[in-house]
Amino acid sequence: MKFDDYYIAPQIKKNLALLGFKKPTDIQFKSIPSILKGEDVLAIAQTGTGKTAAFAIPIINNIQASKIKNRRDGVKCLVMVPTRELAIQVAEVFTEIARFTDVTTFCIYGGVEQQSQIEKLEHGVDILVATPGRMFDLISQGYLRLHRINTLILDEADHMLDLGFIEDITDIKSKLLQRHQTLFFSATINKDIKRLAYSLVSNAIRIQVSPKDPVSENVSHSVVFVEMDDKRFFLERFLKDNPDSKVLVFVRTKVRAERVLKAMKRVGLSSSTLHGDKEQHERATLLGDFKTGKTKVLIATDISARGIDVPNVDFVINYDLPDKSENYVHRVGRTGRGTQKGQAISFCSKDEKIILDNIEGFLGNNIEIMAVSNLEYEQTKDLSSDSTDDWQSLLDMDERFEKKKKKK
Ligand code: ADP
Ligand code: MG
Secondary structure (H helix, E strand, C coil), X not given: CCXXXXXXXXXXHHHHHHHCCCCCCHHHHHHHHHHHCCCCXXXXXXXXXXXXXXXXXXXXXXXXXXXXXXXXXXXCEEEECCCHHHHHHHHHHHHHXXXXXXXXXXXXXXXXXXXXXXXXXXXXXXXEEECHHHHHHHHHCCCCCXXXXXXXXXXXXXXXXXXXXXXXXXXXXXXXXXXXXXXXXXXXXXXXXXXXXXXXXXXXXXXXXXXXXXXXXXXXXXXXXXXXXXXXXXXXXXXXXXXXXXXXXXXXXXXXXHXXXXXXXXXXXXXXXXXXXXXXXHHHHHHHHHHHCCCCEEEECHHHCCCCCCCCCCEEEECCCCCCHHHHHHHHCCCCCCCCCEEEEEEXXXXXXXXXXXXXXXXXXXXXXXXXXXXXXXXXXXXXXXXXXXXXXXXXXXXXXXXXXXXX
16 A cells, blocks of 8 residues: 555655655554544554554544644644654654645654743644653743643653653643543563553553564664673774774663773774763764765664664674663664664673573564674774774883872
8 A cells, every 4th residue: 555545634645655655664554544533543663663653644644634723722743752853753653644735743852941942832832842851841931731732652661651651641641631541662662661551541552563673674683792891992903894884883881881982982983972971962962974985984872763764774783782671672773773674793701691691581582692702702802993002002111100209
C-alpha cells in the first residue's frame, strides 16, 4: 500500500512525497489506521523504523480535519519526549509533514529563556512537543493549559515512564479532555513498564509490532574484549583505520567524554563531546555539525542514545557499555536508520563482563565476539602515537627528574 492510497489530507500526501516517503514502514502501516480512529496504542518497533511519522501523520490529519485550529489556549496534542534534542527533532518532523496544512507545531524545552516560548504559546499552537521540566514549569506558572488536549503521546515511552513521571503523567491525564487518546511509542519495553503503561489507559491498547530481536536488523553489532586502560588505543586505531566515517562514540559519564576527547586530541584526532553539562545553544550546534558531517566523531553520553536521527552514522562505538541494558539497543540504533545499514562495536573490559551478560540477557541473544589475537592487541597499543615508549617523552621525564633532584 502506498501513502497515495490512504484517506489522509492531500497536503499531507504532498509533504510525504517531498520527504521521499512513498510507502509506509511496517509500524506506520500497522498503527496509522488505529490512531486515525482515535484508539489508544502501545507501539513497539525497532529503532529507525519511522515511529515519529507513524504518530505524526494520523495526528496531523485528525487535527486538519477538525474545525478549530490554532486557538490561543488550545493545544490539541501533547508529545512528551525525554531530551531537548529529541523535542526539536520530533517537532521538525511534525512541521515538515504538516506543511501546506493549517496545523501548527511548536516545541518547548529547558536550558533557554522561556519568554519567547510563552509568547509563541499565546499565539496558539495545535501540537506541542515538550520535555518534562520546562513543560511542568510553564503549567505551574499558568502559561500552558491542557484542557483542550485530546491526544497525549509519549515517545521513548518506556524511558518516560521509567523516569518516575508516572504520578505526573496521571496528573496530566486528569487535566486533558476527558475523552482523549493516549499513544506510547518505543523500541523497547519491559514487563513492569508495560503494566504501568496499561494502568494509564482504560480501554484495551494494541501492541502493534513486537520484534523478537530488539536490535534493528539493519545494524550488525559485535563486541571486542579490551582492557579499560587500552580502550583509547583501540579507538585511536579504529578512527585512523576509518578516517572518513561518521562515528558516534558512547561513554558512561561526562567526565569520561572529556577524557576520551583529550586522549584523541593527543594523537591528532579531532572530535567533539555532547553531554548534559553543555549549554543548550552549544548542544544544538554540536549536533547540527554532526548532522551535516562537519564533525565526524562525536563522543556522547546516553543523553543522545534515545531517538536522535542523524543521517549516515556509519559506526556506533560503545567505548563503555551502558549501565541500562535497553540503552544498548538505543545506542546501536543510532546507526542503520531507515533503509541504511550500520555497524556497532562495543569495547568490553573484564569489569564490564557482567554488564555484557545482562545486555545479552535482555537481547535474548549473544553478541558476536570480534576476535583479536594477542599480537594484534599488542600492536594496537604499540602503534599508538601516544605510546609511552616514545623516546622524547622519556627523555623529557628524565630531565624533569634531574631538575627536581638538583633543586633539592
Ligand atoms: P524511530 O523513531 O522508529 O527510531 P524515526 O521516526 O526517527 O525512527 O525515522 C527514522 C528515519 O526513517 C528518518 O530519517 C525518517 O525520515 C525515515 N522514514 C520514516 N518513515 C519513512 C518512510 N515511510 N519512507 C522512507 N523513510 C522514512
Ligand atoms: Mg523515535
